[in-house]
Amino acid sequence: ELSSPPGRPRTTRTKANILKAKQRLDQKRVSTRRSAAEMNISKSSIHRILRKDLGCFPDKKIKQPKLTMFEKRTVKFSNWVLNNYTKSDITRWLFSDEKYFDLNGIYNNQNDRIWAISRKEADKRGAIYETTKFPVKVMVWLGVCSEGLSVPVIFEDESMDAQRYIDEVLPIALECGNEMLGEHRTYQQDGARPRIHYLSQKWCVGHFSSFISKDRWPPNSSDLCPFDYSLWNELAKLMNWKKITTKELLIQEIKHSVKKIEKEKILNSVNDFTKRLRIIKETGGEYVR
Secondary structure (H helix, E strand, O other): OOOOOOOOOOOOOOHHHHHHHHHHHHOOOOOHHHHHHHHHOOOOHHHHHHHHHHHOOOOOOOOOOOOHHHHHHHHHHHHHHHHHHOOOHHHHHHEEEEEEEEEOOOOOOOOOOOOOOOOHHHHHOOOOOOOOOOOOEEEEEEEEEOOEEOEEEEEOOOOOHHHHHHHHHHHHHHHHHHHHHOOEEEEEEEEHHHHOHHHHHHHHHOOOEEEEEOOOOOOOOOOOOOHHHHHHHHHHHHHHHHHHHOOHHHHHHHHHHHHOOOOHHHHHHHHOOOOOOOHHHHHHHOOOO
């Protein structure tokens, strides 16, 4: 029910206009400018109706992978894990992933704000984010389990094929997995080409007591890997990007910052894997944010 202010009666934020605005919310896209024009009221009035009378807030669109044929495979994988592994079993999984890091660093266009009286003043105070077209970058491989993170494997020339994966990554995964979890544990890897190569799969069969084969892990499943939904972001936030000016400093900062990720956040990211499987099972394969 609208309040009755002591001044003159309302002429725009009336019950009729509020009802019209509410009905427009059922549309997929609501333009406040168009709504104001069609309702013959000002844009500021439609804003007040949406915010104050209807309690709505404008949300930006969020990018996520388009799910079509992959939904069934994701649900199938979730059911397979939940039926064959207990929550305790999954604490003995060694998850793995790779990511590129470059000298441009990270930039959050939503949260990185500079308060100033003018654009010129804001620019002086650091509101310009400079990037290079072809920044120097490295590829980083990491493993994670409930006991912590592996040592990072860093490829300075940015590339990794199946042979390099076998020679430089898998022995580290095996060694770190043995140190943190013992011999009886499961190694997880996604479906990138170096990992699904028959020689990589053969190596895993011969050295790991258990691993997720290329036919199990579903494609387009960034919402399932602890690195993608949590740990890469944690690592990037801990890095001091202001002092990273060369490839050597970038590598040093990555190695240093990996050690700073809190044990609680590592454990939470691993525990969230099971929760996400259950959500996928319940929703029929919808993307989990």
